[in-house]
Amino acid sequence: MQRILSPWQIKRELLTKSEDKTDPNFGHKPEERTIQEHIRFGVINLDKPPGPSSHEVTAWAKRILNVEHAGHGGTLEA
């Protein structure tokens, strides 16, 4: 069996199809969001502790950060 290229090792190049500019009056760069927007459109890279389930840990993070919804990307068994 062989090693395969991991998806995170793939290098991508940006190619231009046409030219255009963006209007500064609408939207803004992700790092220029207000702190409230930043939280609402945010993701945290959480180190899951052993014991509680991924679901429980996510519910705690949701409570601590006082957000309406929270979800995790990929269950990590307790």
Place this chain on the structure above:
Amino acid sequence: MTGVLPVALGDATKVIQALLSAGKEYVCVMKVHANMPEERIRQVLGEFQGNIYQKPPIRASVKRRVRVRKIFFLDVLEVDGRDVLFKVGCEAGTYIRKLIHDVGEALGCGAHMHELRRTRAGPFIENENLVTLHDVVYFFSVWQETGDEESLRKFILPMEKALELLPKIYIRDSAVDAVCHGAHLTAPGVVSLETGIKVGEKVAIFTLKGEAVSLAEAAASTEDILKMTHGVVAKNVRVLMLRGTYPKLWRSSR
């Protein structure tokens, strides 16, 4: 078990789909049930690289039928008697506990998983912005008490981070609101795009300011999109940006 568990907040929960199907990486300790020569252990583990067949365990959240899973690599870090430490990169939906059980069967003596730590989930890795629940409590209270946003901005990452590994398509301002309303992206809206886009695979649609607009499924390859003058380029899977962020510059058919 411990390690990288990306948690999306508020409206960012919509990006989770991109993470669930992303590759993962783990470090784990396997306990072999009999004394085996180190060479044999290394050889058998090496055979578990590439495509493997795996039947999900009894306690699984998916239908228990044999599935093919890709193991990108499996590197043995240390063998100490019956304890084996290794690092494995694998496709989403690979059960490591089961993989180790199957390695035990292949060895003939049995084996079980003793410890597991996830070191990567898609673009999220262990040594970049990883925070504990304690850190979260601390940083959040610092912000609430002092109003200092800096630490909060450091550990909460923009949802765009979750889309880092997907090929991206950048679109003009005039196409943004249509996509936000669920329209498929068509060729004239495309300004630039990344290599490696394949039909049927996930792509991320971005504005020229670098904001995520939607998660989509490519309807054409990078090469074809570059040549297209009209027609659907990508079909929306999940809209991420709120409607009305950009002006409505499209007309309804009425």
